[in-house]
Amino acid sequence: MAIRLHQSDADFEARFAALLAAKREVSEDVDSTVRTILADVRARGDQAVIDYTARFDRLPLTPETLAVGEAEFAAAELAVEDKTRAALTLARDRIRAHHERQKPQDDRYTDALGVELGSRWTAIEAVGLYVPGGTASYPSSVLMNAVPAKVAGVDRVVMVVPTPDGVVNPLVLVAAKLAGVDELYRIGGAQAIGALAYGTATIPPVYKIVGPGNAYVAAAKRQVFGTVGIDMMAGPSEVLILADGANDPDWLAADLLAQAEHDTAAQAMIMTDDAALADAVEAAVERQLKTLPRGETAAASWRDFGAVIVVDDLEAALPLANRIAPEHLEIAVADPEPLLAGVRNAGAIFIGRSTPEVIGDYVGGSNHVLPTARSARFSSGLSVLDFMKRTSILRTGPEQLRALGPAAITLAEAEGLGAHARSVAIRLNL
Amino acid sequence: MAIRLHQSDADFEARFAALLAAKREVSEDVDSTVRTILADVRARGDQAVIDYTARFDRLPLTPETLAVGEAEFAAAELAVEDKTRAALTLARDRIRAHHERQKPQDDRYTDALGVELGSRWTAIEAVGLYVPGGTASYPSSVLMNAVPAKVAGVDRVVMVVPTPDGVVNPLVLVAAKLAGVDELYRIGGAQAIGALAYGTATIPPVYKIVGPGNAYVAAAKRQVFGTVGIDMMAGPSEVLILADGANDPDWLAADLLAQAEHDTAAQAMIMTDDAALADAVEAAVERQLKTLPRGETAAASWRDFGAVIVVDDLEAALPLANRIAPEHLEIAVADPEPLLAGVRNAGAIFIGRSTPEVIGDYVGGSNHVLPTARSARFSSGLSVLDFMKRTSILRTGPEQLRALGPAAITLAEAEGLGAHARSVAIRLNL
Numbered sequence: 001m002a003i004r005l006h007q008s009d010a011d012f013e014a015r016f017a018a019l020l021a022a023k024r025e026v027s028e029d030v031d032s033t034v035r036t037i038l039a040d041v042r043a044r045g046d047q048a049v050i051d052y053t054a055r056f057d058r059l060p061l062t063p064e065t066l067a068v069g070e071a072e073f074a075a076a077e078l079a080v081e082d083k084t085r086a087a088l089t090l091a092r093d094r095i096r097a098h099h100e101r102q103k104p105q106d107d108r109y110t111d112a113l114g115v116e117l118g119s120r121w122t123a124i125e126a127v128g129l130y131v132p133g134g135t136a137s138y139p140s141s142v143l144m145n146a147v148p149a150k151v152a153g154v155d156r157v158v159m160v161v162p163t164p165d166g167v168v169n170p171l172v173l174v175a176a177k178l179a180g181v182d183e184l185y186r187i188g189g190a191q192a193i194g195a196l197a198y199g200t201a202t203i204p205p206v207y208k209i210v211g212p213g214n215a216y217v218a219a220a221k222r223q224v225f226g227t228v229g230i231d232m233m234a235g236p237s238e239v240l241i242l243a244d245g246a247n248d249p250d251w252l253a254a255d256l257l258a259q260a261e262h263d264t265a266a267q268a269m270i271m272t273d274d275a276a277l278a279d280a281v282e283a284a285v286e287r288q289l290k291t292l293p294r295g296e297t298a299a300a301s302w303r304d305f306g307a308v309i310v311v312d313d314l315e316a317a318l319p320l321a322n323r324i325a326p327e328h329l330e331i332a333v334a335d336p337e338p339l340l341a342g343v344r345n346a347g348a349i350f351i352g353r354s355t356p357e358v359i360g361d362y363v364g365g366s367n368h369v370l371p372t373a374r375s376a377r378f379s380s381g382l383s384v385l386d387f388m389k390r391t392s393i394l395r396t397g398p399e400q401l402r403a404l405g406p407a408a409i410t411l412a413e414a415e416g417l418g419a420h421a422r423s424v425a426i427r428l429n430l
Numbered sequence: 431m432a433i434r435l436h437q438s439d440a441d442f443e444a445r446f447a448a449l450l451a452a453k454r455e456v457s458e459d460v461d462s463t464v465r466t467i468l469a470d471v472r473a474r475g476d477q478a479v480i481d482y483t484a485r486f487d488r489l490p491l492t493p494e495t496l497a498v499g500e501a502e503f504a505a506a507e508l509a510v511e512d513k514t515r516a517a518l519t520l521a522r523d524r525i526r527a528h529h530e531r532q533k534p535q536d537d538r539y540t541d542a543l544g545v546e547l548g549s550r551w552t553a554i555e556a557v558g559l560y561v562p563g564g565t566a567s568y569p570s571s572v573l574m575n576a577v578p579a580k581v582a583g584v585d586r587v588v589m590v591v592p593t594p595d596g597v598v599n600p601l602v603l604v605a606a607k608l609a610g611v612d613e614l615y616r617i618g619g620a621q622a623i624g625a626l627a628y629g630t631a632t633i634p635p636v637y638k639i640v641g642p643g644n645a646y647v648a649a650a651k652r653q654v655f656g657t658v659g660i661d662m663m664a665g666p667s668e669v670l671i672l673a674d675g676a677n678d679p680d681w682l683a684a685d686l687l688a689q690a691e692h693d694t695a696a697q698a699m700i701m702t703d704d705a706a707l708a709d710a711v712e713a714a715v716e717r718q719l720k721t722l723p724r725g726e727t728a729a730a731s732w733r734d735f736g737a738v739i740v741v742d743d744l745e746a747a748l749p750l751a752n753r754i755a756p757e758h759l760e761i762a763v764a765d766p767e768p769l770l771a772g773v774r775n776a777g778a779i780f781i782g783r784s785t786p787e788v789i790g791d792y793v794g795g796s797n798h799v800l801p802t803a804r805s806a807r808f809s810s811g812l813s814v815l816d817f818m819k820r821t822s823i824l825r826t827g828p829e830q831l832r833a834l835g836p837a838a839i840t841l842a843e844a845e846g847l848g849a850h851a852r853s854v855a856i857r858l859n860l
Contacts, residue, residue, distance in 0.1 A: 084844045087837035098547055101537055109531075116781075117528055117795055122774050124808050138845050171844055207808040222652065226663045229808035233656045254853035261849040293848040340823070344552050348822040351546075355826045356853040362838040365547055366822040378554050378637040378659035380820040390810040392778040392796040393770070396785045407517035408792040414514045414601055415568050418723040419691040423684035423786040 002306025041194030076170035098365035118393035123153030128196035130211035133162035139175035146179035152387035162188020193220035236265035245274030253284035432736025471624030506600035528795035548823035553583030558626035560641035563592035569605035576609035582817035592618020623650035666695035675704030683714035690731035
């Protein structure tokens with residue numbers, strides 16, 4: 001049973017604040033272990049990566065077998081059903097089409113003084129993509145990370161995925177091919193992050209690393225940040241549904257459970273102005289849990305982190321929703337636009353009763369790599385911009401330098417930077 | 431004396447690689463000290479911040495005197511010369527005008543299937559700006575950080591600046607006012623980062639923290655990353671000048687020294703196809719060093735990290751420049767556009783002989799917070815986008831769900847996510 005809150009209750013604010021503050025993940029302190037692994041990979045390169053892979057993944061490798069080869073890609077193609085391949089291709093095409101629209105425009109202009117200013121976008125040359133192994137190894141995530149990188153124009157998209165005991169997920173290989181991944185290495189953990197960041201004899205370094213991973217991978221990314229760029233820290237998934245009373249409780253229950261089944265630390269929440277709907281959804285969740293393949297995981301998530309919040313009216317739910325800043329927000333009402341206008345903090349919003357969040361996970365076209373754990377207050381889902389960088393361009397001719405130079409000299413002198421002042425003054429014969 | 435490399439020398443590649451790999455900063459291991467301070471601020475709030483400020487800044491404070499008050503702002507206004515205030519105002523206005531152009535466009539559209547997709551940008555509600563104390567307390571940096579935040583639409587721009595022994599830099603206060611900073615607290619170090627990230631009774635928390643600081647500040651930002659967003663890690667400044675033989679060596683020497691005077695770890699480099707110019711610039715640097723107020727700092731930087739690189743021709747310099755990925759790149763040639771087109775990695779580019787980098791530090795309008803230490807390979811200078819986040823919007827009606835739903839179900843089943851499949855199937859009566 002999820003917790004139930006009523007906005008009209010006297011202790012609502014305290015209980016809502018506690019819900020916001022609840023930690024859903026145990027943060028293991030793996031920093032020193034990771035530091036040792038990274039230093040070892042930096043020092044010993046391929047051999048360190050091979051040693052750790054033998055130890056952690058029980059997989060003997062050589063420099064020659066670090067990379068997944070063409071024969072394995074071909075075998076993976078044969079192992080994947082046509083229907084699945086077609087669905088992955090549809091997803092790839094829709095993700096590509098949507099992300100093409102995110103490509104930024106360069107801007108170059110001359111202002112009233114005659115100063116030329118500009119911003120120019122270029123793709124990062126080489127990017128690493130971490131894909132977890134085992135049950136969290138999702139082909140859809142390969143597409144969501146690699147397709148925007150390729151749309152951005154990244155030359156080398158380098159994927160790593162651990163294959164414990166040598167077990168390869170053919171769907172992941174097929175997705176990598178469809179997405180245009182350039183190199184794929186069968187390594188994982190902190191040792192893979194080290195190989196990507198520092199490079200080895202076999203694996204040239206990349207400049208940025210994206211993708212989710214376990215505590216070791218997250219700690220390794222945090223430690224190599226600066227040497228390379230990294231994306232946001234991914235936490236367990238969450239959904240918040242804003243629903244009026246006219247919804248089918250079974251549809252909403254299915255959406256809640258689609259989040260809950262990800263992870264016992266996932267969080268599924270619903271806010272409604274209709275207490276009867278709240279009851280019906282809770283009953284439907286219990287009913288559906290009984291026939292769910294991942295029912296145990298979903299039940300634990302719903303029990304520990306699920307929330308049913310009855311609000312005075314849905315407009316009054318907006319400030320609460322913005323404090324939650326959910327990764328996924330469904331607005332399941334007849335006319336969602338007014339509520340949509342009031343949302344400030346959310347990773348992605350799914351509007352109307354016929355837009356289950358799951359469409360966005362796979363084939364909507366938008367990205368499913370989204371900010372979790374309230375980080376939608378300050379960060380965005382993955383986009384083409386994450387694979388590009390902007391260079392500014394400035395040009396002053398002699399006339400513009402005469403106009404602006406004296407102010408620059410004044411500020412340089414105020415900051416005690418004599419050589420700064422001189423580099424302008426010398427050009428103005430001052 | 432800076433090092434001298436010739437592209438035609440047999441050992442060039444090895445020496446250039448060594449130049450790239452040189453570490454200019456000693457990274458102090460302050461992680462455990464910082465961890466203690468952050469935990470203490472989180473637990474004890476204001477009182478912890480006050481205790482650390484008394485200890486590190488020798489400044490006794492109360493919750494009431496944490497914030498800088500209106501009387502102090504008024505006193506600062508009186509302490510700053512009109513000419514300086516006018517220069518700051520010009521800088522503010524030019525920075526604002528340029529950054530207004532960076533505001534992203536929302537995108538909402540319907541694709542051929544009838545699926546509605548969108549991206550909506552909103553400002554981060556509250557942002558913290560760290561400003562170092564002492565000699566590195568630059569009013570220009572206050573403008574460069576706070577103006578883009580205000581252009582983005584940030585509601586609360588919260589600045590912290592340590593004032594050791596109670597010494598306040600009036601220029602910093604005036605710049606804060608001009609930039610529209612909403613709150614200003616006289617605290618610094620890891621304790622200030624903790625106060626911004628976790629909030630205290632007096633200082634409400636922010637959602638993102640930007641701005642440079644010492645090793646303690648950098649470590650604290652890395653540790654609170656996730657709880658809040660952070661900007662890039664700022665390292666010592668650097669410039670690379672690409673110059674043909676027709677330059678005035680004294681102008682170029684002045685530009686090199688403007689970087690070198692920042693910090694003994696700063697790096698000033700020049701690449702030219704004219705060995706005689708290289709000699710003349712080196713001589714001019716030595717000459718100018720003698721009359722520079724911060725000559726000792728600049729001389730140490732030039733001696734330890736300066737580089738003069740003679741290349742076969744300037745086109746051949748481009749791959750080298752892209753490997754360096756300089757924070758600042760000057761292209762001092764008659765026709766800079768062809769070289770400009772070949773630059774992929776640089777924080778900011780200053781083109782033509784009359785665009786000293788210093789103009790960009792103050793009054794050009796572009797931002798002077800730029801990626802250092804080769805991070806221009808994967809990151810950008812500060813912009814309005816750093817103070818906003820993007821929410822994606824998706825809507826499928828029943829017809830679009832019928833078109834896309836089966837592929838989503840196929841992928842959900844392939845990934846073993848039964849509740850995902852059900853949340854689509856239930857709406858299609860499958």
